[in-house]
Amino acid sequence: xxxxxxxxxxxxxxxxxxxxxxxxxxxxxxxxxxxxxxxxxxxxxxxxxxxxxxxxxxxxxxxxxxxxxxxxxxxxxxxxxxxxxxxxxxxxxxxxxxxxxxxxxxxxxxxxxxxxxxxxxxxxxxxxxxxxxxxxxxxxxxxxxxxxxxxxxxxxxxxxxxxxxxxxxxxxxxxxxxxxxxxxxxx
Numbered sequence: 001x002x003x004x005x006x007x008x009x010x011x012x013x014x015x016x017x018x019x020x021x022x023x024x025x026x027x028x029x030x031x032x033x034x035x036x037x038x039x040x041x042x043x044x045x046x047x048x049x050x051x052x053x054x055x056x057x058x059x060x061x062x063x064x065x066x067x068x069x070x071x072x073x074x075x076x077x078x079x080x081x082x083x084x085x086x087x088x089x090x091x092x093x094x095x096x097x098x099x100x101x102x103x104x105x106x107x108x109x110x111x112x113x114x115x116x117x118x119x120x121x122x123x124x125x126x127x128x129x130x131x132x133x134x135x136x137x138x139x140x141x142x143x144x145x146x147x148x149x150x151x152x153x154x155x156x157x158x159x160x161x162x163x164x165x166x167x168x169x170x171x172x173x174x175x176x177x178x179x180x181x182x183x184x185x186x187x
Contacts, residue, residue: 001095001108001145006061006075008032013039013053021103027174028105030061045088046117046127056082060179062171063105069096072152074114074160075107076171084179086123089116089172091160093153095145110145111136112153114160123176125164130157 007030009019016035021028034057041053053059063075075097077090091114094107112135117127136153139145145153163169 001110001139001149003106004092004109005100005104005106006030006063006077007102007104008059013037013041022178023099023103024174024178026064026066027171028061028063028065028099028103029174029178030059030063030104031178032059032061034058043088045115045129045131050087051081052079052087054082058082058084060175061105062175062178063097063107064171065097065099065105067097069098069108071096072110072156073097073107074156074171075105076169076175078172078175078179085120086118089118089125089164090114091116091157091164091171093156093160095149095152110149110153111139112157114157114164116164123172124167125169128161128164 014034014037018033020031037053037055040051042049042051058080060078067073073094075092079087081087093110093112095110096108099105111132113131115129115131116125119126140150
């Protein structure tokens, strides 16, 4: 497993940015807003190309917190365009989490991720796919994760998928409340 810290302040794609960290009961939210972007980021998924990062785009990381190290879980990143419209949801499946001394969330990445297509106005999840299964398989073959972790990763991804399709995925509800609430930063 690889420990990842969600801090985009050193990201070279964005020439400037604003990033805030908000601690809520049970969650850490990292709100990243890109200024001018020298290299936009595009991704092919669901049969088409999506622009995920460009000038004025926003990435909102909703990181459930409190389970701790060695506990299977997940964390959500909502990617929004410059008008605040959600482009996609990206969920990291992890094998433990926490918060750094500087307040940023970290997780022990289990390689498997869940990607969601959403209807822009209703935020309804209309497509779900798993990505990076090849990375999980390679990590298993190289002894970085065990068979139990592989099985647990898929079981967690299946739980996340079911919750997303049912409209009950808590991190997404937290994200929508945050974006609509008094902590909202205007573009």
